[in-house]
Every structure is written in structure tokens, then in C-alpha cells.
Amino acid sequence: MKKFVRTRGSRPQSPLSPPPLPLTPVPPLVAPAKTNGHANGVGARRGDQHSTLSRYWSGSEECGGGALWEDAEFPPARALGEQRRSVQWLRPHELCANPTFFGESLAGGEEEGGGEGSGDDAAALAGQYLDDVGADRWVVDAEGAGPLSCGALWRACAALRGTPRLLARVAAPHSFRRGYCGRFRFRFWVWGEWRAVAVDDRLPARGGRLLGSRPRAARDFTLPLLEKAYAKLHGSYSSARRAELATCLRDVTGGVVQSLMLRPRAAAAAAAAAAASALIAAAPRSTLLVATAATAAPRQGLAQQSGLIGGHPYCVCGLARVRAAEEAAGEAGEEAGMLLRLRAAAGGAWSGAWSAHSAERAALSAADRAQLVTDHDEFWMSFGDFCSWFSQLELVHVGPDDWLREPALRDRRPWRAVLARRRWRRGYNAGGPPSAPTAHTNPQFHVQVEGARACHVVVAVTQQYAPARARRLLAVGVAVYELPGRRPLAVTHHCRARERPRSRAQVATFFTLPAGRYAVVPHTQRAHAEAGFLLRVLTDEHAHVWELNRDNALLQDPWRALSPDLRRLADDMRAILKCDQMEPLDAVSLRTALRRVWRSVLPSRPSLELSRALVALRDARLSGLVAARELPALCALLASWTRALHSAGARAGAGCRAPRLDAYRLRELLAAAGVSASNKVVECLVLRFARGCSAGAGGWLPADAALVALARLHLAHERYRSLYTKMKSNPLSLEEMILMTIYS
Template sequence: MKKFMRTRGAAPDAPRANGHANGVAGELRYDDQHSTLSRCCSAAGAAGARWEDAGFAPRAALGRRARAVRWLRPHELCARPRFMGDAELEGEAEGGAGEADAGEAHEAGEALGAAAGEAAARWRCAGAGGAALRGLRAAAAALAGTPRLLARAVPPHSFRRHYTGAFRFRFWVFGTWREVCVDDRLPVRGAHLLGSRGALPDDFTLPLLEKAYAKLYGSYAAAQASERAGGGLARALQELTGGVLQSFAPPQQPRALLYQVLAAAVPRSTLLVATAAPEKENGTRRLRNGLLAGQAYCVTGLARVRGAAGDAAEAEGGGALVRLLAPGGRGLWAGAWARGGPEWRALAPADRDLLARRAPLPGHFWMSFADFARAFGRLELVHVGPDDWLGEPALHGRRPWRAVLARRRWRAGYNAGGPPGARAAHCNPQFQLSVPRGAAGRCHVVVSVTQQYAPGGAASRLLAIGFAVYELPADAAPRRAALAPPAERLRALDVTHESRAREVATFFTLPPGQYLLVPHTRARAEAAFLLRVLTDDHTDVWEVNDDNVIIRDFASVYAEMGGNVPPDIQANIAKVLGQWPPDEAEGAEAELEAAQLRAAVRRAGGGRALAAALLALRDPAARARLPARDLPALLALLGGWRRAWPRGACALPAERLRALLWAAGARASNKVLEALVLRHAPAATLRRAAFLLALARLHLAHERFRALDAKVKSNPISLEEMILMTIYT
């Protein structure tokens, strides 16, 4: 597994790799030379026709609700429609060609506030229709403060320049950015849009984003059903940012834990989005404390004041103030520590001025930590990777995360061992995390496991997933412990509750030391997963693996025995060699036919395939003959393999293959072991004949690699590649 942090930035409008999961599929290209759709749309625009999306027809988008619905373009609904890209064009036209205004520096704050208000109005609904997606709308409004992140998911388009009727959006789906292209025909019933309409009457960014989101899920109804299933805001935040996401319910969390989460997340490149209460069906409503239920508030700061009324213990956030940003300045807090309240007058002037300077933008307000824990029903944490931190200037004042990712999959019989406590839990994928002794204090760590999913798929298709964190002893060997399950030898620091969700994530702190991360799912369940590890300090993360090694070479087995051949092997040799005259059998050039070797292997418990593999070990010229002097060593080696198999067992679970290989004098890497299970253990069941054949093929691959390595100075094939090729021959 590769650990990296990018240091080279990309173009502002290019999709970034985000350091952990956003760059798994590489950067996408959207120019006309690489996109057939772009050329088609350009040609349609030149001819005067507008592109129509045949892949998202009206009946597919709305189903039965498509009756009595007209699909109109923005130009048919408004004289001068706008998208996010048109605002920049208008600013260029008004600003002139590079002439500087004398009062530009003085008016920068007002301009920033006006821009923030306009951005918030773009995502504020002016009257939701039946197809409104409230979680998506709230997520886009929360990301207005990080315009580069938002522009990756919602690239600027224009109704003024190069308009073809096609609009592209990007959503993060299981580690890759998926492009969704829709036309700008919107569903209208009567004189109203069926979806959301932004507070800016001529801006169509929100309804077009909703249409693209509905296409991602298959229809408007499927997107709405996904929101109703739970986590509408959280899911939309992840699909728009690609970050690692955690959800909390502040009223249900211990105050000390909630304060630790805020204190650790606020200084780092983590977006914190809080909502006051679940949104009602009739839209948002103002609460008695001034907040708007359902509106997304961004947590932007944390401070501690002296002498605050009702202070609790410092560890539980006593005397702490939380700074939040209300989109567009709507729904400001009206309780304690509101602007102009008596709490501010009780502060020292220096402290009051310092807190005021820390909340310069319109819409910022302070509230006590205790009020925050009571007033907000949900808190979403979006941990942003290092590449996004580099590309988003709004995050440069925060400390970036370091990121590690690994794409793996659980396979039945190989590494789907089940949750901790299961019989085969030690077979699960294992990743070692090393926090160096030089790390300052404790290292903040975020671990996330995401299983493969399909947008709009039923939640019942998701597996119950989780992960466990174990503390390793200081002298732990950097290899898999195949014979002793970790749960029996190690102390578990944290075991997540299995959740039938797309992603499970935990935010915790670790002192310097060695740790083991073990993702798990249901025993013998198969699914791909993405592991992401974020740390705020230098750490090393790698997958625990074994080397491909043959401990007992067949050429040395007979020599180590000193000629003391076991009676059963000696009798088998006598039956084969007894068919020849004594002078020929003892000759140096005596050779066995393939049929004679098959008979000997059959008496030793093997079959035709095993005999062919053993013959290939000592027949490099492919003459189908074996020197008679090599027969005792081969049969002795075969006898050692048979002794590694439990006596009396006809078949064993495939999860025991690694331990059996160790007992037979061989070690295999994770990839080789997976290939052996797929090739020799159908239905995750291993039989003795298949086990012996797997060992013979491993020995054959090692022999071929040594022969090739001796002939070629710069061997382009690795040992693992040679083994994988040999397994499937």
C-alpha cells in the first residue's frame, strides 16, 4: 500500500486527487479531443439545436409523475438565465479591462460579504416542489465557503458562452469521480418547477444540480428515497467532496467526547456542518433561539473565555465558545453570547475585541459550547485530504491531514474471516500503523472503511462492515501471524460496531507505538472495500504481508535424511525400480517414464496433475522422463507435504491454507494466497489433493524463477509474477 502526499497543485478547475480516495481513478479529461459527448454537443450548438439527454428521458426521471409535466429550458422560463459561471462573466464586464478602483481595498470586506450572500441565496430554496432534494441543497450551501471544492462537483457553466444545453457535474462514488451530464430541460407543472428553485430567481444552478443528482440515482424518486433512508445531508456532503465523513448527534454524546472532537477537528482541514433539527416537510422554520431548523451551519472556530457563567469542567468544554457561520446571515443565534448580548459587555475589552476580530464575515456568531450541544441535532465532519487542502485557499489556515489509501476486497475462503471473535478472524486483511516516538504528544487518526456500493441501490444489499484496532508489542514482527489469531494475542483498543452502511469511520488519538488495523465484514462475504487512514503527523502505514519463500527445498530433503527413507516411501521406490534389472536401476543414467512416476505418485496419494507438476520439477527439457536418482527425494518431499495435512481430514476450510503452507515449509504472499484459494479451493473448501497440487506448483514456480534468474542478468519478471503465471497454467 502506497503512502503519499502530493506537493504539486493542479489547475483550479481540474478534478483533484484529494490524497486519499479522489485520485484512485486518475484525473479525468473533459476537453473536446477526449470526449465524444463534447464534440457532439459543440456540433449541436453550432447548428442551432440544443442537446437532449436520451439517457435520462422524462418518463425515466419522474415515472408516473411525468404526466401533465412539461420539460422546459431556462430560456423558456426566464429572460436571462444564469449559472455559476455567468456571475464571473458579469463581474468581468462590470470591472472593465484591468482598471483598478481607488477604493477597492476599502470595499473588499463589503464585496466579500455580498458575494457570500449571493452564493448562499443561490442554494436557498424559494419554494420547494415535490422533487426537492433537501440534503443536497443543504450540502451545497455548506460548501459555498470552500468554492474550489464546490466547483469540482459543480463546474462553472454559462448560458452566455459556448452554450449547448449540456451541463456536467461530478460526484464521488466509491473512490472515483463520476461525471454526470444532463441537458437543461427542467420539469415544470403549471408555472412552477417540480424541484427546488433558488432564491435568485434567474439562477438555475440548484435545479440543474438536482437533476444531475437524480440521474446519478436513476430518478428523482430514487434520490428522494435515498435521502429518506437516512443521512441525506451526510451522503450529499461526501458525494460532493469525496472526504471521509463522520456523523454525530451532539445531544446524545458525552460532553467531554464532543468537546475533544471539536477541539481536534476545528484546527485541521475538516469541514464541520451542524443542523439544528430535522427539516420539516413544509420547509424550514425559525426556532425560538433564532436558528433555522434544517439549515446547515458551518463550525469555523473554537475559543475559551474566562469567567463565563455556568462554567463546567474544562475537559467538558466549560467556558468554551463555538463560532458558526450561517449561510447568507439568515438564522443567527439569539441566545446567550449573541451579538450585543450582556455576556459580551461582561468581558474585558481586549477579549471582546479579539473575539470580534475572529468573526469578521457577515453571518458569523458565537455561542457557548453547552448551548451548541443542546441546540444542534446533527454534526457532520468531512475530513478533507491533502490534495484538496492544497487546492482550496479557504483551508490554508488549517493543518492538513496526511492520507493513505488501499483498495482491497474480501473473498470467501481467503480473507473474509468475519468480525473479531470469529473462528477465522485472523484471516482478515491486516494493516500496520506505526506512530514514531518522535511524534509530538498524541497523533490524531481517522480510519475509514468504505464498501463498494451503487447509488440508488437498496440498503439491504450492503454488508455489515467494521474494523478493529489492536496495539502491537514493541517487538512485533512485520509479518502475518498465521497460526495465532490477533484477538487471542493482542489487546483491542477499539472495535467499531458493525454497521450496514456505505462507510464506517472513527476519529481517535494514538500515542507513539505500533498498531494493527483489521477491516472486517460478515464471514465468507465477498465485497470490495476502500481503506482510508488520515493522520495529522508523520506515520507509516503498510499492509501486513508474507514473502514468497520455500523453506524446505526438495533437493535437500533426501540429503538431510541421510538415506534413512521411511518404510512406506522405500516400499514405493522398490515397486517402481523393481521393474528394472538391478544393473539398469542402479545406473547413473537410469530414467523413469511419466507413467511410472504417475503410478508412484498414485500410491503416495496423488493424482495425474500432481505427477505432472512433480515431473516438471526435474524435467526442464520437457522429455517426459525423470532421472531415477531423483525419485527418492521427490517422494520424500511428497511425504513431508502429506504429514502437514491433518490426519483423517477429507476437507478443510480454505482459510487454513496459509497455516498449512507454513507447516509444509512454504510461505506465500497475500496475492499468491488469494490466487491459490481461487484456483485450488472451490466453494472455499480445500481438499488434500488440491493442497498437494498447490505446493507442487509453488515449488515449480520457484524452480523456474531461479533458472530464469540464472540465465538472464536483468530479469524483468518478479517471483510473485512467476508464481501467479504458474498457478494458472
Template sequence: MKKFVRTRGSRPQSPQPPPLPALAKTNGHANGVGGARRDDQHSTLSRYWSGSEECGAGAGVRAGAGPPLWEDPDFPPARALPDKRRAAAVQWRRPYELCANPTFFGEEVAGEAEAESAAGAAGAGCQDEIGADRWRVEADGAGVLSCGALWRACAALCGTPRLLARVAPPQSFRVGYCGLFRFRFWVWSEWREVRVDDRLPTRAGRLLGSRAVARADFTLPLLEKAYAKLYGSYPAVRDAALWQALQDASGGVVQSFPLQPPAALTFHVLNSAVPRSTLLVATAAHQPKHTPRLGLIGGHPYCVSGLARVRAEAEAEAGAEAGALVRLRAAAGGAWRGAWGPPSAELAALAAADRDLLAAGPDEFWSAHTMSFAEFSARFARLELVHVGPDDWLREPALRTRRPWRAVLARRRWRRGYNAGGPSDAPTARANPHFHVQVTGSRKCHVVVAVSQQYWPERARRLHAVGFAVYELPPGAAPRDRARAPLDVTHECRAREVATFFTLPAGRYVVVPHTRPAHTDAAFLLRILTDESSAVWELNDDNALLRDLWREVSVDPAAVPPEVRHVADKMLASLKPDQRESIDAEQLRALLRRHWRALLPARPSRELCRALVALRDAALSGRLPAHELPALAALLAYWRPALTRGRACGGAVSAYGTRALLRAAGVAASNKVVECVVLRFARGLRLPPDAALLALARLHLAHERYRSLDTKMKSNPLSLEEMILMTIYS
């Protein structure tokens, strides 16, 4: 009748993560908020607290009392609620003033001894019912200051307790309590610690933020306060997006897109993402009033944890998604009661063997929240994909049954005049950073590319339009000889991160991050995830002199072209008797100014002549041997065509063509060196001829210094690039 196909992997064990470092302990008497009415007269909370010295720093001590609980000087109530009219009606209470036995992530019991052991269990409570309730809010538990995106993100990540334990490390109201709590959020490639006190906004003894189903647990309200501090205030996170909270709490690459026709595209995304280390969070659509209530709660997140197919022969020609089943986990409550949900005729019609195959684990079955793919497409409005990197895959045992991603990260910046070339249709697009991706093997490779521009959560700044283009390299082509038109996976928008999930066959590709418009200075983070054997690296050049003409002439004087030899003889003949042995920089400048049209694209500057003298002044005499003039003339004549090619108005070349100019003049330079040359010598978007000449002289001088230092020392502490950067930027 029906055929069911599904593969399962094993669930290997993973070692426990290292515990959070304990706070240094001092003893004192616990105080409440000064002048506040105590609502916990029967609380079993210890009247003593232990904490670090910083907990009492900057706080006064009331007469007849011990050290007060810590109050955050960086996030006072006036900053948390900038609206003075709203803030006037808010009372700031600590959890033990609202509840007899407040708890936090990692502790579930009231006893002192049991609390100590529970505080060391990093996130184990998330797997039981109490642990799940801490991330779910009451039916009316979203207060006026609630951040809906944050509690929805935490509820969606409840199936990965180790990841949640990193955001909200296990802490206690009994062991080491001093009123201070620490949290971590992912902010542009690093985990930032946020410390807050436990004073929470209330009105009439009721929290104004999110209130968890587990009323005694204050993990979510305190996490919400830390999130508000990260972004500046409670109103700043009131309307945060779910994808933003998911990224801040997981550190993964997050893709967000609406579930719109065609359905085949949605099925392709699910089919590709479910087996991999990617969390899928679907948001239920708000159904019209006349629609029968089938258990789903509009706006709530549901985690897609499986995809299978029960296909009849008549459905074989209806498409790949025909007969597909989607397994969901109700992250924040609400069970599906439609077709394929328990109890249903469709589920009862399955053979016992097929129902056994639907089991996801010893205590979890597909029948808990299962629906057809057609129902899924109709009942859900949005889908977030959280691509989890390999480090977090190792950290989280719940992800071990999924295929891990391989990750490459690069923190770079677009610099005006150097590599801020703009979108693919801009004339300077080839100056953008290039990253080579080589896919090997016979199977197609799933790839995630994400470009994140630098942002500051606490500062509201206008974001740039950023994106990337993916080009396929023809067989045998050089890495920079990419095709003219990018592949259709190119993506661009005005957001803090742009990400795309696609597949590539075996071959060579180039990923080019860019900004729109061109000439935009900004830092960016590039993340490339692949699931097959692949190699990713940034295109770069080695620092080298492709042709050291000065040394060639020193070995073979005949290497000087006849027309250049004629100019050099004129220069030698014009020397005064006291200049026949050597000349200084001013005398060299006077000689070159008489014959510059044959050797240089512009009149020589004093700084250029000093750099040319330094090329052959090992004794630091400040003078150039006169017999070196033919070699110098040959070198300048060799540079001249490179400096005159591609000249624009005003005689300057585009700063974006610096790399090509240097290569034409016989110098190969790394990305860092080219950037330093532009930073040091470019004037806006132009590189004047005199500045280009000076840059070439400094590059040759750096190579000469490095060779000299390398021959004198057995182990040179400096690299060639370091020597070049020191010479150029001096």
C-alpha cells in the same frame, strides 16, 4: 475577570486550479423545446450557440431551423419521473424559457465579454453574497422534487469554493452553450462525470425542484438533476441523507452522529476536529412552538468554524467545556440572536482586546454567529464531520489554516474462503486483511479509519454489515500476533461506509476490516487518515521457498531421511528395465499409488504427477529422470505433515488456513498468491489434500521456472509473483 486563549494560523495563497477543458465549437441557431410557449421574448441570450458535435447527436432538425439543443438520451423524462400520473402534469423547460438571463456557476453578468471572463474564474463567486445565494433556497423554494440533502450539503460546502467548483465546474449559458452541462460526484474512490441536458421539471412556469435565492442562477437545479440521474430518478434522491450528499459532493470521509449527552464527548469531538482539515456541519434541531425564536432554522445546516474559551475562575472546575464559545456560519440562512450573538450583553462585556482576538479574518468576526457550547448542545440535533484528505487540502485555500491529514488508501476485496473471515469473534477472523499502523512521536495521534463497501448509486442493493477492529500489538510481537480483544474504537454497521475518529498513543496497531457474517464476497475501500508521523502498510509476505528440499538432496543425498530412502529404494527396484533411465507421468503415478500411504495424505492424481514431472523436465521430454525419485520422495514426505495437520471432516483443511499450510510446507506466499491458490484449488470453504498437493507442486514449479528464466536473461521482464500467478492459474 476572564481569560481568552486562541491560536491562529496564516492563510497562505494557493495557485488556481486548472480550468475545465473547453468544448469544441460549432455554430448554429438555438431552438427552444418544440411546441413550447416562449417566455423569454425579451431575453438577451444570444440566438446562437456553440457546442460539440455530440450536442446534436441523435436529435432531429426541425424544418427551417439550426441544430437543436442537446437532449439526454440516457435520462429522459420517463426515467426521471417514473410515476406516470405525476409526470403527466410536469412540463420540462429550459432555463432561458423561465428566465431572461440565466446564469451558472462562474458567470454573474449578462454581457457576452464579461461572461467569457467569468466562466474562467473557477468558483470565485462563492465568496460574495451572490455566490452564496446560489446555494441557498427560497423560504418556499423546496419543491416536491427537491433534494433537501443536496442543497444543504452545497450550502455547507460554500466556504470551500474550490471543492464546489469540482462538483459543478464553471460553465456558461453564453459561451459554448448547447444545452449540455457536466457535473462530477464522488462514487467509491473515483470522481464520476454525469452529463445532463438543461430541461428542468416545472409546473405553471415554476420549478418543482430546489429554487435558489438567486433566481437567475440555475446551478442548483441542474446539479440536482445530475444527482437524480446518478441515483436513477428524482424520487430516488428525495429523502437522501445529509451525510450521503456531503460525501458525494466532497469525496471526504464523513461521520454522522446525533448530539446526545454526555456533552463532554461532543466538546472533545469539536476540540479535536476544529483545528484539523475537517469540516463540521451541525443541523439545527426543530424547537417546540413555545420556545422563543432565536434565529436558528430547524433542519438547516450550520458550519462550525471555530472554538474558543472565555473562562472565569469560578468556572475552572466545571469541566473543559465550561465557558466555551462555538462560532457558526449560517450556511443556508438564519442568524443566532441569543446569548453571545450580536448585540448581547455577554459580547459587550468583553474587553476590546478579546474582541479583536475573536476576529477570524479581516471581514469575519466571531460576533456574527457565536453561541455558548451549552446552547450549541441544546439547539443542535446532529453533527456531520467531513474529513478532507491532503489532496483537497492543497486544492482549497480556505483549509490552509487547518492542520492537514495524511492519508493512506487501499482498494481490496473480501473473498470467500480466503480473507472473508468475518467479525472479531468469528473463528476465521485472523484470515481477514490486516493493516499495520505504527505511530511514532511523543504526542497522541488523531486517526480516522473508514471502511467503504462497493456500491452502485443507480442500483438499489442491500448493503452488507461491514466494519473494522483495531488491535494493539504488544512490544516485540509479530504483526499477526495481535491481542485477543480489540480496542473500544471498533465500529460496525450496515452502511456503505463506516468511519470512526479517535486518538492513539505512540505504538503499533493493526486495523482489520471485516464483514458480518463471515464468508461474504465484497469489495471495499479502506481509508486511514492520521495527523502525526505514522507509517501504514498492509501485512504481506514475500514469495520464497523457505526450504528447497529437492535442491538440498541434489547437493547432499544423505539429507533424505532413512525411512524415506527405504521407500525410494523400493520404488527404484520395482522399475522395469526400460524405465531405469526415466519415467513419464503415468508410470510415476503407478509407482506412487503403490507407496502413497508412506508419502502422501491422499492418492496421487494424474495432474499432480504431471506437475511433479515438470519440476525436473527442463528439456520438455515429458519424463522424469529415475535418479530423481529419492529427492521427490523426500519432498513429498516433507509436505505430508503439513497436509495432515488440522484436517477436518472429509480429509480437507479449511481454505482460510491456506497461508499457514503453505508455510508449514516450506513455502511463503504473498497475499495475491494465496488468494489465487484459493481461487484455483479450493472447493467451497475446503482445500482437499489432492488440491493442496497440486498447489505446492505448482508453486515449486513457478520458482523453478523463474530461476531458470532469471539465469538465462540479463533483465527479466517478469516478477516472481507474476510468474507464480501465471503458473498457478494456468
């Protein structure tokens, strides 16, 4: 038997616990002498009962006056959501004589960590405890799923118990004996940021029994309080219960989560091959592999024989390949003879083929059997059985910062990460799917892969979302194109990979790229759909990733680059308008003069806004006037811009004689006029001058507005040059900056 991916041996034993710290004695609970008629304390109405403990606890001074903290932002009525039956809200001391939290020992009661606020030291100390007792705080008991339980959350935490520092970031160590005030703080990943969520420790119960998740360690309240914080993040317990496992893994790790179905009804062979390729590529890298056991057996009557528990998470810890099985399978694909080592994160070990006492293991030589090492709760199974008994596989690609944080991931290759926050905006870059005519306007990010080794790449697009708001998500996707040479992107280029649009907060794709240059294009399923998105690109080899952008520059001097026919036009305008006899013109007088010759130089009648922009363009002294001798050159410049407008595709709209330009073609207008603008500048121009940007259309620019935009751009370049010249000698005053900003 040959090893395919080197498996890890047994974990080293945890170091000895530090000496127990002196404990602050817990004062006894004294029942109140009188009540107001409620058996559980003060309650204004049924179903909103409160605890008496908050009034008689003498704890931390943080709460003020000895009263325990109560979260006014997440009252019981809001927390229940759809649950409207009578619920008691009890604190852990009312449910258990000696409650504990992450950072406190479950075995004896001595403290493990420094309590809340100890930072990385507490997280590092909590990371030393990987024994079975500490794992029970993340796993529910046999009957531990209450009506308010979020099954996906506890399954995600159980799958992550092998990476305790990642869990410690979400649930920082607290203590019920030192500095306790009834307030617990958690953190969840929300669209690229770790959001802090604070909740009180009043938990929903009925008959003295929790209605949420009940951990296997009955005295530990880490999971119930984490569940309440997650419910607050999503708005209520009912909303949190609808979260999927992939969503919970994303929220508690911040990683890129990719879901693969293992038991589809159609194309089972293709799905198995895709899963095998993903496992082979992801296993040696900092990617957590979490599989969900199927709730139904592949064949009738086999459910009791497997030993697996349907719906529970199992972590893939390593791969191996059996030579004999590989040779027998012939050319069956990458999955031939492949074995997987899995850890039962929440119990239920495999008892089928290749398990500890199976005939397949017994048939191997002693040396080969020694290679199939396992720790507690771990087992081996074949890839075929894995696809039959498991329904879904989650790939959690962990970034480089978390790879440094978590020692359990150090024996794997880290990912390199690049991220960008952008937005699809109508009329600018909401181009839609690759088949749409405006697809070329979508945001484009280039990836340059160098070297002889192929590069594994993960691309994820996370659209902006609010967990507590029930907003319909857009269907978003991402396409990766291979670029021949250094030419710009065209949708006809070969597509290396594509994640088709789905109505999810995050879509991700995992593939391999040889050396070359590629374009990553995130897009929506429908054109003109607006949303913010976060793009993350992970690579295991050094690669250059950058956004396709342009510099802000004037490619040609508009006053010196006039063609001979435009110079003749300027001479004609001087004769027609009799410029030698005219006084300096203000904006109104300039508009009057241009209306006399607009058919020769403009696509439509000039507006007052265009006249003001032209005056400011040639008014360096801020006098509000333009010299009459400038009028012929202005007419020639307007004629040049009019030609650029028509070459960019300006057409007369329905029921409108004046031409207008599609907002998505503004960059073509700028290029035809000899102007280069960055993505942000083009976006601002669309926001300022485009009209009709509704949900079903990308908008357009009236001809007059397009000319104003060109005048403003040229004016901005003129002002920047004057600013640069002035800054060399004297600093710019605030008054001068205000004048340059307003008079433009």
C-alpha cells in the same frame, strides 16, 4: 477570557472583478409556426413532454446543426422515478429571460469566468466570488423545496460555499452565452474516483415552476442542474431524494465524513463529551464541521426565540473558551466554558446566549468582546446550547490534495493520507468480526507513530457501492489494536478504538494515538461476506502506514531438507517400485506408480492433475516425462507435504474419508511446508483450488488440491530462477514465455 483555538478574522475583500468579456448575443426565440397538438412542443405521451427550444435554438456547433443536446441515457421517464404525474421538461431559457450558471455573475450579467473547459483558471476565478449574491445560488428560497428536491444536496452545497474551489470541481463553470449547447458536466466522488456525469438542461417543471430545488437567486440554474446530475448518478430523482447529508457531503467533497449524534435519547453526557473532543481535535485541522439544526426545540415554546431554522446547515468556524464560565463549571469536562463560532450557511442566525446583543456578551470587557469577532451570517453560542439546538454534526476530513486546492483551508493543519483498495474474499480474508475464529485472517494494516507528540488519526472504510443500484450494503466496521513490541496481531491485544459494524457505504472513526505501533483491521459483521473496500488512513503527524504482507520465497530447499526418516522412506520406495528397471514416466504412468504406495506417502489416492504437476516439476526439458530415478525423491517430498497438511489442521469432512483443509488455513499449510507467499498469491491459490466457497461457508481445499497448490508454487519458483538466469545472458522470447506459462 483566553483563546482556545485562534479564530479567523474578517475575510479580506474580494479583488475587483475582471473587465467584462464581450458577450455573444442571444438570438430571440421564434415560436414555431405549427405544433403537433401539444402546448409545450413535441410530446408522445402525457408526462413526457419535451421542449420546443431544442429544435429552434441556434447555439454552439458542438451539438451539430444548431440543435441542443438531449441526454438519451437519462430520459424523462427514467428520471422521474416514482413521480408519474404530468411534468413539463423545460430548458432554463424557457423559465427565465436571462439564466446564469456558476461562473457567471448574478448581479449584472457579465461573465466571471472563462466558461466551460477553462480548467483550473476558471475554478480559481470562481473562487474569488464569496459575496452574498454569489452565495444565493447554493441556497433555496423560503418555498424552494419542490416535490423532486434533494434537500441533502443543497444543504451540502450551502455548507461548502465557503470553499468555492471544492464546489468548482463538482460544478465546473459553464455559460449560457458562450459555447452553450444544452449540455452541462459535473463530477461526483464514487468509491475513490471522480466520476463525470453529463446531463442536458431540460428540467422538470409544472405550471412554469421548477419541481426540484429553487435557488434563492431565481435566475441561477447551477443548483437545479447539479441536482439533475445527482439524480442521474443515483438513477432517478426519487432515489436521489433519499440521500442523507453525510452521503451528499462525501459525494461532492471526496472527504472522509464522520457523523456524530448530538441529541441521543440515552447517554447524553457521553455523547456531549465525545462531540466536544471531536470538535477540539478537528477544528484546527482541515476538517469541515457541518451541524444540522434540530427540527424541534429542546423545550416547548422556544422555537421562535432561537432564530435557527430547523434542518438547515450551520458550519463551525472556530472555538474559544471563556475563563469565567470555565471556572464556574469546575471540573465539568473539556466542554466547560467552550464557545463555538458558527456560520449560517443558509440563513437563520442564533439570537440566544452569546449572540451579538446578548447579556453574556455585554458583561465581557471591551477587550474580550473584541476577541469574539464574527463575519456576516456568523454568531457565537455556548457548547451546551449547541448540543441542545443541533441534532447532528458531520465531520468532513479533507485530504491533502484538496487542502492544497482550497485557499480557505490553508490556515488549518493538513492531513496526511494513505489509501488502499482491497477486497474481502471467502476462504481467504473474509474473517468477520473480532469474535469470529477466523478474525485473524482479515486484512491488517500497521501504523507506526513516532515522536513525542500524540497523533490524531482518522480511519475510514468505504465498501464498494454503485449509487444507481439498489444493493443491500454489508455491515462493516474497523478495529484498531495496540501491538506490544513487534509480535504479530492477535485479537486479544488491547483495542484502542473500534467503529462497530454498520450497514453504510462508509464507516469512520477519529481518535488519538500516542507513540507506538498499531494494527488497523477492517472487517465485516459476518464471516465469509465478500465485498470490495477502500481503506483511508489520515494522520496529522508523520506516521508509517503499511499493509501486513509476506515475501514470496522458499524458506528451505525441499530436496535437501528431508529428514532422516524421509530419506529412509525414499530408499524403501526405490526398492518397492524397482525404479532401476522402470522407463521414464508420463503423468498417467506416474499416477499408476503412486497408487501402489499412496498409503505411505499421500492422504488420499493421487489424481491425474497431481501427477501432471509433479511431472512438470521435474521436467526441465519440457519432454512430458520424468525420470524413474526421481520417483523416490518425489515420494519423500509428498510424504513431507502430507505431514504439513496434517499439522495445518486438515481433517476428514462429514461424509468424506479424504481429509480436507479449511481455506482460511492455507497460509499455515504453506508455512509448515517451508513456503512464504504474499497476500495476492494466497488469494489466487484460494480462487484456483478452494471449493465450497458459498455465502455461508469459507470453503475448503481437498487434500489432493492442496498438494497440487504446493507443487505449482515450487514449480513457479523453479521457473523464475531459470528465467532470471536466462535474462542475464539472452532476452526471453515470447515462445519461451508461453511455454513456461502453459506447461506448469
